[in-house]
Amino acid sequence: MSSVEDQIGIFINNLKNAGYELQDYLPNQNWEPGDQILYSGPYWDNQEPTAAISSLLTGKWLSAGEKVNKFEREFSKRFEFNHSVMVNSGSSANLVMIAALKKYFGWADNDEIIVCACGFPTTINPIMQNGLKPVFVDIDWKDLNWNLDDLENSITEKTVAVFSSPVLGNPYDFDKFQDIINTNNLKYIADNCDSLGSKWRGCYLTKNAVAASCSFYPAHHITTIEGGMVSSNIEEVVQLSRSYAWWGRGCYCVGAQNKLPNGVCGHRFDRWIDGYDKDVDHKYVFGVQGYNLKPADFQGSIGSIQLKKITEIHNVRRSNYDAMSKIFPKIPGCRVVEENEHAETSWFGCPIVYEGKKHKLVKYLESKGVQTRNYFAGNILRHPAYKGLDDPDNYPNASRVLDDVFFIGTSPVITIPMIDYIKKIVDEYIKNELS
Template identity: 25%
Template sequence: MIPIAKPIIGEEEREAVLRVLDSGMLAEGKVSRELEERFARYIGTKYATVTTNGTTALFTALDAMGIQPGDEVITTPFTFIASANTIAMLGAVPVFVDVDPDTYNIDPDLIEKAITEKTKAIMPVHIFGNPCDMKRIMEIAEDHDLLVLEDACQAHGATIDGKKVGSFGHAAAFSFYATKNMTTGEGGIVTSDDEELIEHAKMIKNHGRGKQGGYSHFRIGYNYRMMDLVSAIGLAQLERLPKIVETQQRNAAAYDKAFADVDELKPQAVISGAKSAYHVYAPRLFSDKISRDDMITFLREHDIGARSVYALPCHKQDTYLNIDKWRWASFVKYPDYSQLSLPVSEDIGQRHFQIPSHAQVTPADVERVIETVLKALGR
């Protein structure tokens, strides 16, 4: 079986973990500080702070930005549900706008149309590692005095004109989940050039403690700290990251070339000047001979990992169809998401399928996947 995901874990990670174990200092400390410094340098921001996972990174960043109950945050429905949930967790309102049919990313023209007097922020998601049109989004944000939080949880190493995603917005959140471009098993990090925002984030993730530490607390906070035991894996993974992204881009380029003249397949497009990190390679299927689900079944029967990722966009999930049951709904008016029609996201949800493109997929594996996809199409 060629798996859909497979992290690279080697002696470097094992030795890094053992060094922390031998030190006796397992909780968040100097190893985590080193990961923050080195990851911020890699992304191109001044500051970073680690968290327990990508979800808490998003939540912490939104909280540090000052998002309040009733505030509206514009985002995409074609994403992992944590993007929207972290908005709702603060009592704010996710405002879903549709995506571009080619890039699968939030449509900047629709962002502008969705802005109201309650809008406080935009959360673009670099879906599958593919950069959003950050130039347009930042222009819109500046024109309307809005904050921008990049959900870069899938986009470590993606760039726009050579500048890494996660360095465009007022803040960004990354995930180090087991399937991501770099992993710590679970983990996350917030990046920003705003020192005050990062200081707020540090306080939020550490029970509301101030810089001086100890047992003085200044606001309601949480325990979203990352253990040095986990950060040690992150440091080893960060060394691997450029090669991992390069390999994923090579695999994606091979798929793009093979499928270029296949009318039934439309790969995810990348905007001019950008380079996707290809956390996921997921073309859309347009065929009268085989359904998307049958394509997935066919690939699996031939020992190739395949799946749909976001078949059901956020606004179609029971979470949002039943938003009136959420605790904040007693105080905040949420839209009736059941009345929301976002046809592009819904269509991509029903057509896309993921095939293996991760860094442990070999050129021979790529050829096998291509041959099997084409065979399924009767070619």
């Protein structure tokens, strides 16, 4: 008898052959000039839906279980961590990672974590949500990453860690950064949501991090629809992250480990609660005040398929960046942020700086069907949610981002004919709008 997966594959192909318009996630070969060019999207084929449907049809529990656990192990191995826990988003990963690190290292309320003033909100929110204090650093105008001199100057006796998130995956000077971390005895935490696969001197950026987060939202390098991961070489940090994501419970058995009669710890039924001298099931002992941020098991099965494509995705993202970096600097005054000589960037997008003239170019590209994006929030301190936290005027370069910076996709959903089209319309822009 053929496998469930084979039968689902036949079913999907039959639907396609019968003319049903199914979403074909792989680069759209029917794309024609003028059709929209998305900045990113799922780089899927039949394998991902097949794995997901199979998981739904054959799974017993359906919430995070053996498929998720398999993906956690594969992810750890692929990106050189000892341990990982999957959660339902990159934002959730940051939330439980900071909670776990605070507990593991014994940080006190109001201890300080340095973070960039320009970036994504859910890098910053978990610092405050966990009773810690964010200390902001402005960006360097050359690479748009945080200014390392400012970072060094903002260290106080209350600083416990720095929370790094390289702009669109592009590493800054990690040698200098590592020196600052070592000299000041700080912990380096990586928001790796945009930087999966990026390297510095041949090593993943997360090599020296105490923990790293990742996002599997469709815009990111790999996607499980929604999803995220916390990874670390410190087992307890991942166990604590898992606890926070699983209602706060003490038991950290996952997947097949749940079939062990006494769990991984060998003490499933034991005197877990002080002052109660009978055995309690560790599955219902709550060590921290947690949340429920678990993924569904089918998402793990999608993740395992996506992971097999990561090298191809990395290479196409790099070649798409190269193509964009030849097109846009032809516009006088427009530049693409460059890669540092020791970096191998897995580009989340291609950052473009066009001082004072960004809005006109963005409007033009969008009118031609080419999606663009802001570099996220710009100066986060200008947004209503962060009013009163710090004076946004202290971060003048971050404030320039909304006026002068945007990014264009590098995802493998962008094909060579699409790049040729972008080149053509940029040439027309130079000819018609600038001469």
